[in-house]
Amino acid sequence: xxxxxxxxxxxxxxxxxxxxxxxxxxxxxxxxxxxxxxxxxxxxxxxxxxxxxxxxxxxxxxxxxxxxxxxxxxxxxxxxxxxxxxxxxxxxxxxxxxxxxxxxxxxxxxxxxxxxxxxxxxxxxxxxxxxxxxxxxxxxxxxxxxxxxxxxxxxxxxxxxxxxxxxxxxxxxxxxxxxxxxxxxxxxxxxxxxxxxxxxxxxxxxxxxxxxxxxxxxxxxxxxxxxxxxxxxxxxxxxxxxxxxxxxxxxxxxxxxxxxxxxxxxxxxxxxxxxxxxxxxxxxxxxxxxxxxxxxxxxxxxxxxxxxxxxxxxxxxxxxxxxxxxxxxxxxxxxxxxx
Numbered sequence: 001x002x003x004x005x006x007x008x009x010x011x012x013x014x015x016x017x018x019x020x021x022x023x024x025x026x027x028x029x030x031x032x033x034x035x036x037x038x039x040x041x042x043x044x045x046x047x048x049x050x051x052x053x054x055x056x057x058x059x060x061x062x063x064x065x066x067x068x069x070x071x072x073x074x075x076x077x078x079x080x081x082x083x084x085x086x087x088x089x090x091x092x093x094x095x096x097x098x099x100x101x102x103x104x105x106x107x108x109x110x111x112x113x114x115x116x117x118x119x120x121x122x123x124x125x126x127x128x129x130x131x132x133x134x135x136x137x138x139x140x141x142x143x144x145x146x147x148x149x150x151x152x153x154x155x156x157x158x159x160x161x162x163x164x165x166x167x168x169x170x171x172x173x174x175x176x177x178x179x180x181x182x183x184x185x186x187x188x189x190x191x192x193x194x195x196x197x198x199x200x201x202x203x204x205x206x207x208x209x210x211x212x213x214x215x216x217x218x219x220x221x222x223x224x225x226x227x228x229x230x231x232x233x234x235x236x237x238x239x240x241x242x243x244x245x246x247x248x249x250x251x252x253x254x255x256x257x258x259x260x261x262x263x264x265x266x267x268x269x270x271x272x273x274x275x276x277x278x279x280x281x282x283x284x285x286x287x288x289x290x291x292x293x294x295x296x297x298x299x300x301x302x303x304x305x306x307x308x309x310x311x312x313x314x315x316x317x318x319x320x321x322x323x324x325x326x327x328x329x330x331x332x333x334x335x336x337x338x339x
Contacts, residue, residue, distance in 0.1 A: 026056050027057035027058075032079055033083070035082070039216050042297055042311045043084050045311065047083055047284075049335065051280055053335045062079055064082065067089065070094070078271075080276070081268045081272050085264065085265045085266070088262065088263060106266050107265065108263075111294055113291020114215060115215050116212070116213075118230070119211065120208070120210050121209045121224075124208040124209060134228075136177070140177055143182060144183075155184045155185065158195065159187060160212055161192065167188070172243065172248075172251045175251075177256055199213070215291060218295070222299050233258060234259075235255040283331075320336070
């Protein structure tokens with residue numbers, strides 16, 4: 001009996017030892033989506049450097065974009081990670097994927113200061129100081145502050161290019177806030193470059209500007225765009241999903257509403273947890289980019305035409321006090337030595 005107990009105890013010890021070896025095993029191969037916009041490129045490349053240099057992972061970056069990347073993770077289990085998933089775009093299927101344990105929301109807010117909506121330029125406040133603190137409801141009573149260059153009797157509101165999801169939202173909000181009756185004209189900038197051009201031209205010339213944009217972006221960082229409070233609460237997902245986001249004619253009675261809350265998640269799959277190990281998961285859980293830091297990096301990328309790989313090195317060199325909080329002390333030393 002005593003010998004049996006000794007053998008049993010030895011097996012238990014060996015079992016715990018084996019488990020510990022698995023739990024602390026060296027990080028393996030991970031596939032991370034490098035999506036096709038600047039902040040996502042930066043985050044993917046920072047993740048690659050930190051996971052490789054700090055934790056010994058083998059990281060492959062593959063091209064991605066919002067819907068295809070999520071669909072592939074959900075259906076095929078690859079890539080192993082999406083650093084910047086805009087959650088509203090996949091609201092319902094993400095809930096199902098999480099409940100069925102195909103996808104884990106490893107970080108609910110990897111970037112702070114996010115937001116879509118309506119913005120004004122600092123030059124607008126300089127020309128009309130009284131606008132400071134005004135809500136959209138109040139600003140819309142003054143179309144004369146934003147004269148359209150083609151018809152100065154109308155106020156110009158710059159929306160999104162045709163084909164963008166925000167084009168539908170702005171068109172329906174234009175109707176919900178009865179902007180045409182108040183003397184406004186909805187401007188289609190034609191393209192992303194056209195939208196950016198309206199902001200840069202207005203800012204450089206000191207003219208007023210009111211329109212749609214989002215954060216984090218280099219434009220918000222470079223020109224100091226100021227978000228406008230809508231002056232009304234969010235009117236619910238039914239109004240937003242089934243009316244505001246519908247094509248013209250399908251939303252017959254849009255309600256006034258604030259823009260839906262923007263949410264970005266860092267998503268990982270079960271294979272990331274298995275191959276990356278607890279230290280890699282812990283890193284993803286802890287890393288958060290403050291909005292002003294992210295915007296500063298996006299300005300750097302735009303001004304220097306920097307790729308995500310170059311910007312990641314710049315970020316790690318300039319913001320050690322930030323990223324060092326995301327990693328262990330031993331990993332920090334390895335990362336610094338590897339730059």
